[in-house]
Amino acid sequence: MSHDAQELKQLIAPVVAGLGFELWGLEYRVQRNSALLRIFIDGPEGINLDDCAAVSDQVSGVLDVDDPIPVPYRLEVSSPGMDRPLFTPEQFRRYQGEEVRVRLNWPVEGQRNYRGRISDMDADTALILEVEGHVVRLPLEAISRARLVPKF
Known part of the structure; x- marks a missing residue:
């Protein structure tokens, strides 16, 4: 997470918690003349449109x-x-055993896109992913985006 995103998270987390929700994560992207701040919130009963508006x-x-x-x-x-989306080591641990898609900022073992099962976390620095019987260690700072693959 960038320095700016970390500062925004520290500013926003207490506001979200004050409304009774969990700040699940945020994405912050800056273009030349504009920016996008996408906030993901969660709650014990799930989230509805009114919650997002509040x-x-x-x-x-x-x-x-x-x-x-x-x-x-x-x-x-x-x-x-x-x-x-999964942002933190705690979130990766919470969904251990689940299938996830991961996009990297740079290649690891010659690949930038992975789909596999979350096996473990190496301290808080790397995601251990099982991909078709092969174990891959993905440094957290290399991960651009990670999302659970929904089960239907």
């Missing part, structure tokens, strides 16, 4: 006051959904 209103207020994003930005708030 969090959006509160987070917008905090961002307007603190003004941490130097360009015009779009704020999106949603639930993690069936193809839940």
Whole structure:
């Protein structure tokens, strides 16, 4: 997670928690003249549209006051959904044994895209993935995106 994303997370997490939800994770992308801040929230009863609107209103207020994003930005708030993104070592551990798709920032063993079963975490630094009987160690800082593969 970038330095800016980490700062945004520290600013936003208490707001989300204050409304009774968990900040599951966030994506922060900056283009030349704009930015996208996508926040994923979760709750014991799941998330509905009203929950997303409430969090959006509160987070917008905090961002307007603190003004941490130097360009015009779009704020999106949603639930993690069936193809839940995974951001932290704790989340990877929580879904151990589940199938996941992973996209990397750089190749590991000659590949940037993986689909496999979460086997374990190596400390808090690498995801251990079982891919067709082969074990692959993916450094967390190499992971661009990781999402659960939904079971139907």
